[in-house]
Amino acid sequence: MACAARREARLRLLSLYTAGMPQWIFWAVLSMFFAGFTSVIAKQGLAGISGELGLTIRTVFVFVFVLLFAALFVPWRDVAGVRAVNLWWLGASGVTTALSWIFYYKALKVGDVATVALIDKGSVVVAMILAAWLLREHITPRMLVGAGLIVSGLLVIARR
Structure with a gap:
C-alpha cells in the first residue's frame, strides 16, 4: 500500500513538471537522457573487446528488451494491422539504424565519447x-x- 502511495506521489510530481508540455516533448527528453547514458555505458562495455562484438552483444539485449516491451504493451490488433508498406519503411529504417550503430561503435571504440556523440x-x-x-x-x-x-x-x- 505504501509503495502504491509513493508511486502515486511521484506521478503527481512528474505531472507538475510536465503540465502543459506536449507528451512527445517529454518522451523526446527522456530519449535524449538515455541516449547520453548509452554512449558512456557502451564505452565502458567495449573495454577489451572489439566494437563489432560490443555492438552485437548490445543489440541482443535491445532485441530481447524490445520484444518484452511489445509483448506487454502492444495490443494484438495493432500487430494484425501491419501492412507491407509498414514493413518496407520500418525495415529500411532498421537497416539505416544498423549501419549507424556499426559506424558509431567503430568510432566509439577509438574516439572520445563526447566527440563521437556530438558528431553523431x-x-x-x-x-x-x-x-x-x-x-x-x-x-x-x-x-x-x-x-x-x-x-x-x-x-x-x-x-x-
Missing part, C-alpha cells in the same frame, strides 16, 4: 534536410539557426 548528433541536421525534402516538412528560420549552431558546435568540438 549532427544527424539532427541530416534529418531536418531529409524531412524537408522527402516529407515536405517546413524549415523555419529558428530551425535554420539551430542547425547552424549544431554544425558550428560540430566544427568546434571535432577539430583538434
Whole structure:
C-alpha cells in the first residue's frame, strides 16, 4: 500500500513538471537522457573487446528488451494491422539504424565519447534536410539557426 502511495506521489510530481508540455516533448527528453547514458555505458562495455562484438552483444539485449516491451504493451490488433508498406519503411529504417550503430561503435571504440556523440548528433541536421525534402516538412528560420549552431558546435568540438 505504501509503495502504491509513493508511486502515486511521484506521478503527481512528474505531472507538475510536465503540465502543459506536449507528451512527445517529454518522451523526446527522456530519449535524449538515455541516449547520453548509452554512449558512456557502451564505452565502458567495449573495454577489451572489439566494437563489432560490443555492438552485437548490445543489440541482443535491445532485441530481447524490445520484444518484452511489445509483448506487454502492444495490443494484438495493432500487430494484425501491419501492412507491407509498414514493413518496407520500418525495415529500411532498421537497416539505416544498423549501419549507424556499426559506424558509431567503430568510432566509439577509438574516439572520445563526447566527440563521437556530438558528431553523431549532427544527424539532427541530416534529418531536418531529409524531412524537408522527402516529407515536405517546413524549415523555419529558428530551425535554420539551430542547425547552424549544431554544425558550428560540430566544427568546434571535432577539430583538434
